[in-house]
Amino acid sequence: MATISEIARQLEVSVSTVSAVVNRRGYVSPAMRARVEQALQDAQYRPNDMARGLRLGQSHTIGLMVPDLTNSFFARLMRGAEDYLASLDFRLLIADSREEWNRQREYLISFAGRRTDGILLVPCRSTDEQIATIPQLVGSTPLVFVDRSPLRPIVDSVLADNVRAGYAATNHLLELGHRRIAILSEPLDLLNGADRLAGYKKALRARRVALDRNLIRFGGDTEDSGYWCGLELFKQAPPPTAVVVCNNLMTLGLLGALRDARLECPRDVSIIGFDDFEWCPHLSPPLSMVRVPAAELGSAAAKALMRRLRGAEMQSPESILLPAELVLRKSTASPGGSAGAIAARKS
Amino acid sequence: MATISEIARQLEVSVSTVSAVVNRRGYVSPAMRARVEQALQDAQYRPNDMARGLRLGQSHTIGLMVPDLTNSFFARLMRGAEDYLASLDFRLLIADSREEWNRQREYLISFAGRRTDGILLVPCRSTDEQIATIPQLVGSTPLVFVDRSPLRPIVDSVLADNVRAGYAATNHLLELGHRRIAILSEPLDLLNGADRLAGYKKALRARRVALDRNLIRFGGDTEDSGYWCGLELFKQAPPPTAVVVCNNLMTLGLLGALRDARLECPRDVSIIGFDDFEWCPHLSPPLSMVRVPAAELGSAAAKALMRRLRGAEMQSPESILLPAELVLRKSTASPGGSAGAIAARKS
DNA sequence: AGCGAGAAGCGAATCGATTCTATAATCTGT
């Protein structure tokens, strides 16, 4: 592939002239410009981004790490970030930690090695000590947490308003008349898991419904964990009449557990999940969900990161909350068994 | 972030010595090695990949472009490629063309600019002329088509055995007794769309069932196109009793069309889709699918690309076909209406 | 003692761009 100095030699001009043409800056006569542009065309010249990045000390690249790219929630988040960044002519480097700290670690080091200008991180589950090492891994690269963040935020974060979302989901079930409401929570190591559970507790307290520890289960971000936690829940006597499920994969798992326990939704048990996805309307039954605005999280995070990049270096960590929306379909009903699909409303 | 020469100056040694330690090559005394390693540790040194790549003339990076990252099929394909490449210490640069030629074009140029060592391309729908320009966009970067390829392959490609898959799906319906079998095909600009349709035709011919042009519809890779094509199909008199749908998004759309046309699956119409996905078992009804081995496509393509990279430059284009598998659930039955779930078998 | 081999480390060129400075050429106004 042609280099700028090859072009210059061939034209018998200096590299600085060719560079001036490529970057449209400096004084170049129209005649010279035309001659150079023709040569660039002919040679299929593409500037070497590594050389350019080395010289400029920046790569025009943002790293984005998510815990599971096959989860459409994160794919949509990525699109939101990509749309915004592409408009500023930044490229996105995508990495998938698969919820494994070691992968995440390797990728962060790789981001640092490539000198990405900034990093958007949906952190994988990890211990506090691991989280604390992140700044050392990425050096001085600006970083923004998206969707998930450590309990004690160390840098900017962009999250859904999970307390309100958890509250709204639980409250909807309470309004339908449920009193034995279970929750399939995420681990509490990250803020969104903790916040959703907090919202759940808050809603119960507001209605003076006693908290039953047996109705709180902790799963992971897998279908399996939803399945097994679900089976355990329904083994209890009396079983819960409704379940709040804190992410989409666990929701699918719970659906499987219902099937195997020969329970019908929403007749025997109501379900409300998190992280709406495209095929929810086609499931049986069509699932009521808390729709977390994935794409908006991505773009808002990208925006926050860019703000850090240009100036604003030294400001204290900031946390942005985006509202989530309750989408009601057919998986929730009154505990008696009567159909109870209620008009959708904002949380 | 520390550079190699800063480390060298601080230690009062030459950069070549530090480099030798970093890369474990050349003669360095144990004492010196220890001293340098300590300094590297302390300074959190990470080699600058841009500088290294510039010098070495290679980036240790492979570009992967897919038409839709929110489609779990492509996400799984990506994982297959990533797993294999990570084991060789290559990094993956992921791009999402969103089925738009211009995006794909920009990303390919960006890949070339970064001097990716190779490219894995699931091409977006495009005209023959557009396809023909691809080699110019990427220069001499080795390229492998994955999952989709142009009708006349110009470089290596790794595909599913789509003729056999289309044949198997259609044949299954024929065996159940269907005679009016529609197909929701993809456009014929790329090989897999054409091949699946060819398999369909071949199966009909083998059973001496006449081809009805009205039963062949062309959609895109969207839920919408599946919905509208589906509505049109069922407006006909007599309507088809079964449909082969050539990708997963159209399948979801068709499901919506069935609902709106008040048809029940499989009682009124049988459906068999392509590109199995995780939540198929939870749909209503659980969908029978042709499972295309997404991860295997990804890893096989990565493997083929690496083969090109080390030697084998000058060999003629090669095409690898991977078998697809028929997964039968509850969306297919005999046309009379009797349930007809049949034990799964290999295609 | 003399010689060569190998070890240990240094210095400089190089990759492909950008950009500052220097210089040559042209133009402007009086």
Next chain:
DNA sequence: ACAGATTATAGAATCGATTCGCTTCTCGCT
């Protein structure tokens, strides 16, 4: 016609690594 400004181009340093060749030093062997 000439000082001074402006325009057009060339040259060289620089970014952060790698790597080749060179020098110096230490041994071991005869």
